[in-house]
Amino acid sequence: MNHGRRLGEDPGLVDQVVFRRQGGDLIPAAASFHREDAELLARQLTPLLRAEDGGRQPSLVRCRTASGAAALIQRWPALDPDGHPGTISHALIGPVAALSMGTCVSLHELTLRGRDFAARATGRLTAVPVGELREAARRQLPGEDELRAVEPVLAAATAALLTDPRRPLALLGSSLPDWPERNPTALVAFGLRGITFNWLNRFWSFATYDTAPRLWVTAVPEPPGGAAHLVDLAAPAGERADELAAALVARFLDRLPDGTEGLVLAHCPGTADAPLTDRLDALAHRLQATAQHRPAPEPPVERGLLDTVLAAGGDAHAAWDALTVLHTRPRSDRLAAELCAHLLRHRLYLRLDLPDEDDALRAAWLFDWAVSPLVRDPAQQPGLSGLLHELARHGSAHTRALLERLVLDTPPGVAPPDLPPVLWQQLLRDLRDLGPAPVEPAEEPVEEPADEPAGKPVPAFQAPSFQPLKPHQPPERDQRWLAIALFAALGTLLVLLLMALN
Numbered sequence: 001m002n003h004g005r006r007l008g009e010d011p012g013l014v015d016q017v018v019f020r021r022q023g024g025d026l027i028p029a030a031a032s033f034h035r036e037d038a039e040l041l042a043r044q045l046t047p048l049l050r051a052e053d054g055g056r057q058p059s060l061v062r063c064r065t066a067s068g069a070a071a072l073i074q075r076w077p078a079l080d081p082d083g084h085p086g087t088i089s090h091a092l093i094g095p096v097a098a099l100s101m102g103t104c105v106s107l108h109e110l111t112l113r114g115r116d117f118a119a120r121a122t123g124r125l126t127a128v129p130v131g132e133l134r135e136a137a138r139r140q141l142p143g144e145d146e147l148r149a150v151e152p153v154l155a156a157a158t159a160a161l162l163t164d165p166r167r168p169l170a171l172l173g174s175s176l177p178d179w180p181e182r183n184p185t186a187l188v189a190f191g192l193r194g195i196t197f198n199w200l201n202r203f204w205s206f207a208t209y210d211t212a213p214r215l216w217v218t219a220v221p222e223p224p225g226g227a228a229h230l231v232d233l234a235a236p237a238g239e240r241a242d243e244l245a246a247a248l249v250a251r252f253l254d255r256l257p258d259g260t261e262g263l264v265l266a267h268c269p270g271t272a273d274a275p276l277t278d279r280l281d282a283l284a285h286r287l288q289a290t291a292q293h294r295p296a297p298e299p300p301v302e303r304g305l306l307d308t309v310l311a312a313g314g315d316a317h318a319a320w321d322a323l324t325v326l327h328t329r330p331r332s333d334r335l336a337a338e339l340c341a342h343l344l345r346h347r348l349y350l351r352l353d354l355p356d357e358d359d360a361l362r363a364a365w366l367f368d369w370a371v372s373p374l375v376r377d378p379a380q381q382p383g384l385s386g387l388l389h390e391l392a393r394h395g396s397a398h399t400r401a402l403l404e405r406l407v408l409d410t411p412p413g414v415a416p417p418d419l420p421p422v423l424w425q426q427l428l429r430d431l432r433d434l435g436p437a438p439v440e441p442a443e444e445p446v447e448e449p450a451d452e453p454a455g456k457p458v459p460a461f462q463a464p465s466f467q468p469l470k471p472h473q474p475p476e477r478d479q480r481w482l483a484i485a486l487f488a489a490l491g492t493l494l495v496l497l498l499m500a501l502n
Helices: 035-049 101-108 115-120 130-138 144-149 151-163 185-195 239-255 276-291 300-311 316-326 333-345 357-374 378-394 397-407 421-434 477-501
Strands: 013-022 025-031 059-064 070-079 085-094 169-172 217-220 229-231
Touching: 013 035, 013 115, 013 130, 025 035, 035 059, 035 070, 035 085, 059 101, 070 101, 070 115, 085 115, 085 130, 101 130, 101 185, 130 333, 130 378, 144 151, 144 185, 144 239, 151 169, 151 185, 151 229, 151 239, 151 276, 169 185, 185 217, 185 239, 239 276, 300 316, 300 333, 333 357, 333 378, 357 378, 357 397, 378 397, 378 421
Parallel strands: 169 217, 169 229
Antiparallel strands: 013 025, 013 085, 059 070, 070 085
C-alpha cells in the first residue's frame, strides 16, 4: 500500500481508505494513497472510527481532517481477528467542495462500497474522480418529501440550536420516530446547515450514531454527559425558541423547490454570540423582514434550457440547441454555476481519444462564455483542475494546442481566464513532467474515410451567428509556453508574498 501519491495531491480526485482493527489498533488495510499518510489519518480519526459500545449500529460520519480536508466515513460493527467487538470503516477523503453536505447526505442512501468490501479490502484502492462522485450523489439529493418526514426532529434541533448556537447537538435516539430502524440524523444536519447557512459560519459535521457526541450533530442511544445540548422531542427547548424554530423550518421547506432555502437567515450575522433574548429578537425580525423580500425563482425558460442540458449528460448533440439559446439568455449566479459544473464534469464534450477540430472549436467556445468567468469560484476549481490536468497529461499535439487556446492564446476580444496561482502551478508541473509536445506526422491520404465512432455523431461545429469564432493564427510555440512559464512564476511569487505578509 506504499503508493507514491500523497493524500490530497490531486484536487480532482477523492481518495478512499479502509480501516480495520489489528492487534488492538485501527490500521489502514487498504488505501488509494501513501501508507504513511494513511497511518497518520488513522491516528487522527481513531475516536470516530470506534464507539464505546463496540459500535452496535452502523454509522455515517462527516468530519474534517487535521489538514482541512473533508472526510465521509461509513462505519460498521464487526469482530476483530481475536473475536472482540469492534468496527470496520470505509472513508472518502477529499476537498470540502467535493464532499459537500449535500453530497455526503446523498451518499447516505447510495453506499459506494458496502460492509463486505470494507471487511476484505487490502492493498491499493483507486481514487474516485470528483465528477463521478457528484454525479452519483446528484441523483439522490434529499428532496422536500424526505425533509418534511423529519420536520418535527428538525424543528426540535433548530430550537436547541437557537437556544445555544455554540453547543453541539445530541439527538436522543429513544425520542426519535422509528429509531433505530430509521435514522434522521444526516437529514437533520442537512436541514440545519440550510437554515443557518448565512448565519453560522461553520463546517457542519455529524455522526448518525455514537455513544459520545464529538461533532456538531450526533445521534446517541442515551443521554450523554459533557457539554452537548440534548435534543429530546419530549422536552421542548422553550416556548419562544420552539415557535421561532418551527417558523424557520417551515420557511426552509417552502423554499426548497426554487433553491432559495439558503437565504432563510441571509444578512443576519453577528447574533450567534448575543444574549438569548437579543438573539431571538434579531432572528424573529430577520425572519419577518425576509418574508416580504423572497428572491424570485429562476425564470422558467432559462431553467428549462439548463434542465435540457443537464438531462443530456455528456451528449453534445442532445444539448447543443439548448446551449446555443442559453448563451443568449441572462443567467443567475446559481444557474451559471450549475452550467459550468456540468460542462466541466463532462469535459466540455471533448473526446480526447478521437481528436477532432470541431470538438476543439466547440470546447473553446463553451469554455469562453460558460467556464472562464467562474474560474475563481472555489466550487468550480476541482472540475477545472481535472480538465486542465487531462489536457496537459494527454500528451498529443492536438490537446496541447487546445490547452494553449483555452488558457493563453484566446482570440481577439476574448480575455484569457484569470486562473488562480495554484492552477497555474499545477499546469506547469504537468507540462514539465510530460516534456515537449510531440510533433504529429502528416496523415497520408486514404481512399475511404475512417468509420464514425459508435453512437449518434455530433454535428460539425458551427459557431452561432451571435458569437462567431474568427480564425486566429497563434504565435510560435516556444513564445506561448514561455508566457505560460512567466504566468506561473508570477503566480508562485504572489502566493509566497501573501504568505510572508500573513
